[in-house]
Amino acid sequence: MARKVLVLEDESSIRGFIVINLTRAGYEVIESETGEEALEKLRDNPDIRVALLDIMLPGIDGFEVCRRIRATNTRIGIIMLTARSQEMDKVTGLMTGADDYVTKPFSPAELTARVDALFRRAGGAAPEQAGEIVQEPFLLNTRNRTLEKNGQRVKLTQVEYSIMKMFMENPGKALSREEILDTVWGRDYFGELKIVDVNIRRLRLKIEDNAQNPTFINTVWGYGYKWGF
Numbered sequence: 601m602a603r604k605v606l607v608l609e610d611e612s613s614i615r616g617f618i619v620i621n622l623t624r625a626g627y628e629v630i631e632s633e634t635g636e637e638a639l640e641k642l643r644d645n646p647d648i649r650v651a652l653l654d655i656m657l658p659g660i661d662g663f664e665v666c667r668r669i670r671a672t673n674t675r676i677g678i679i680m681l682t683a684r685s686q687e688m689d690k691v692t693g694l695m696t697g698a699d700d701y702v703t704k705p706f707s708p709a710e711l712t713a714r715v716d717a718l719f720r721r722a723g724g725a726a727p728e729q730a731g732e733i734v735q736e737p738f739l740l741n742t743r744n745r746t747l748e749k750n751g752q753r754v755k756l757t758q759v760e761y762s763i764m765k766m767f768m769e770n771p772g773k774a775l776s777r778e779e780i781l782d783t784v785w786g787r788d789y790f791g792e793l794k795i796v797d798v799n800i801r802r803l804r805l806k807i808e809d810n811a812q813n814p815t816f817i818n819t820v821w822g823y824g825y826k827w828g829f
């Protein structure tokens with residue numbers, strides 16, 4: 601199934617940022633710089649499922665593009681890219697038929713989450729093999745084994761990464777220290793349970809806003825840890 605997304609944005613730096621992040625999330629991105637070009641590409645690619653439309657453009661603006669798309673296509677998901685200074689954009693955009701809007705500047709995680717949600721609603725499954733687990737403000741990329749918090753890379757050791765993956769795959773679930781040791785270090789590892797605590801302490805320093813008062817990695821007394829918000 602095609603996972604095609606159209607991006608209409610005249611500013612090349614913003615367009616590039618969107619293209620990189622959606623491509624990394626498993627989408628095929630079709631770019632356009634003007635509304636006219638976007639409409640043409642939509643005609644050529646009827647399998648585009650979601651369109652991201654900037655508003656301020658040379659030529660016809662994003663609202664007009666949205667109106668013209670909606671005149672013939674009710675199925676496609678449309679996200680307007682709005683500027684913070686343009687409060688009314690959101691209302692106008694939704695009035696012209698947009699499904700959602702994202703306010704600039706946005707984080708890669710926010711962008712991908714919005715597109716994924718709309719993609720699901722537009723009838724296509726979000727890319728399973730995208731290799732990303734998104735739990736705001738975290739984005740874990742399981743393909744290149746990296747973690748981002750609020751769009752910023754958090755440098756992790758491979759062990760720390762494995763612990764994060766285990767947590768993010770089990771949100772809200774109490775995980776025993778033995779379970780963490782088995783999963784991360786392997787069943788044949790003859791280390792002490794203490795190594796789990798040491799790594800979690802270090803991980804908290806890296807990912808928590810305040811490691812003394814952790815809100816992401818919670819201690820379950822006498823048992824282990826829980827990834828919980």
Ligand code: CA
Pocket residue numbers: 609610611654655656657
């Ligand atoms: Ca613009």
